Amino acid sequence: MTLSALHNKHIVVGITGGIAAYKSAELVRLFIKAGAEVRVVMTEAAQHFITPLTLQALSGNPVSRSLLDEQAELGMGHIELARWADLVIVAPATADFIARMQAGIANDLLTTLLLATEAPVALAPSMNEKMWHHATTQHNIAALRARLTNVHWFGPEAGFQACGDVGAGRMMEPTDLVASTAACFAEGPLAGQRVVISAGPTREAIDPVRYLSNNSSGKMGFALARSAARLGAEVCLIAGPVSLPTPAGVERIDVLSALDMHSAASTALTRCDIFIGTAAVADFRLSSVAEQKIKKDSSGPAPSLALVENPDIIAMVAQHPLRPRRVIAFAAETEHLEQHAGKKLATKQVDAVVANDVSRTDIGFGAEHNEILWVGAHNTVAFGPANKSAVADFILQQIINLDLHHEPS
Known part of the structure; x- marks a missing residue:
């Protein structure tokens, strides 16, 4: 800046x-x-x-x-x-x-x-x-x-x-x-716009010392926050448990679980023009969390974990009465990127889906580079591989283009 x-x-x-x-x-x-x-x-x-x-x-x-x-x-x-x-x-x-x-x-x-x-x-x-x-x-x-x-x-x-x-x-x-x-x-193309970005993983507690999570580093979401601020936006970054510095000019809200992130996203909708859901939110959480550490009992069967679905944050945002003007979802996939992204575009009622292949070690989770597929209602564009800062700039330009071309939300 x-x-x-x-x-x-x-x-x-x-x-x-x-x-x-x-x-x-x-x-x-x-x-x-x-x-x-x-x-x-x-x-x-x-x-x-x-x-x-x-x-x-x-x-x-x-x-x-x-x-x-x-x-x-x-x-x-x-x-x-x-x-x-x-x-x-x-x-x-x-x-x-x-x-x-x-x-x-x-x-x-x-x-x-x-x-x-x-x-x-x-x-x-x-x-x-x-x-x-x-x-x-x-x-x-x-x-x-x-x-x-x-x-x-x-x-x-x-x-x-x-x-x-x-x-x-x-x-x-x-x-x-x-x-x-x-x-x-x-001054910039996003001046006057409030952009809310979710980033990183969530942690779903099993007991006081164990949890379910994933390999998301949050780097893509933080790169988007940095780029959006550079383009003049007011940026709110809802971050799961990651070890990344807050980008300059960005408001950061730290959360832990999917329910925490859902609550923060709901609150952010009171003032939000663009929502970008990069976070790798856990689909499930335990139906009940053990109050004490679960001990191993070699004489008995291994404990079973009963799971319940977490709320769908991106669907909540896209279908909310206070829906932002633009809602962009991410899809971390291991195969058939375009098909899965197209299905998510329709079912979640978002403006576009950014898909990437997390089965590859050179891009995606934890990597410094990414290769994505932008799937919108009227176009599908591949970008990369490139560093995540360049990918962030590309994604934000695609969002700006939606308004330049007057595409309906």
Whole structure:
């Protein structure tokens, strides 16, 4: 993603009281380097982690700290600051701040600014992984996503945290935040479109230590997310358990099971123009999961596993009342690609099916390259072998062509 889109843009950086505030200094520096004009708003708690003087020196502008600052209200007050901004990014956005924003509370300069501005808002969550996964935090995030269409979510990432825990909740690195912000201003054939992509495998628990899964690496879905963001789209990536970094400018939702992915996809349909289902979702799950590890009993028969069908995510999306304008399915096959893809196209009621041969070791699961067959209602096109980035570009161009040729959904 080129950073030229940030040149001469007015960026307000909001900083709240989290340990990741130390990264905000580098964020401001990088915005300035990219040619943006930056003004900083700090909450009272943020000033315990980093000094306003540091941010003033880096931004070249006074730091706004108080809603009741008489001098500030004579000049760049909260209303004028709200009008000045082309985008407001809150980094870090703590659990407390997200809760106050969701409730519409305006008890400091930053929360008041967000109620007053019509500019897009970006939130870079940062908190302990247990706070991130807490039901209240997730409720607040879901409510904001459903209610506010101009809010972008940057992260969080997973990894080691200052408290010693490991998990989701780390604020994205400043370089990635800057790239994500640039994507908000980018122009391209998918600008203004929200693309939701599912990627990777799912895991269906057998007992606390075992599960059913498959060999999907998620690489194709992540390549599509990266390419869609580069083409100007707002991208939501629903990722199964994979070890891949989040592409710059992409919102990531981590899930584990098919039911988790089904729930995330259903929620994403409240705002979705294009859905691409690359995930290798398990067709079946256990009817009941053992509460304790199943022990081997050499004197008795091997345990049997009773399976039930998982919900069909791609069919749900394609037949939903909030159906996206375009729905693209993937078909991982080992034979008769075109026939199987054609059948899936008809039964799932999707716009196209991307089929690939996963019996080959040089393409497909885990490989860096892929060879696909695009099967649409009016054309069948082969592409590859090529690296997955090139394949992603091809697939997205085919989706763009559907609208250019005014093909009905």
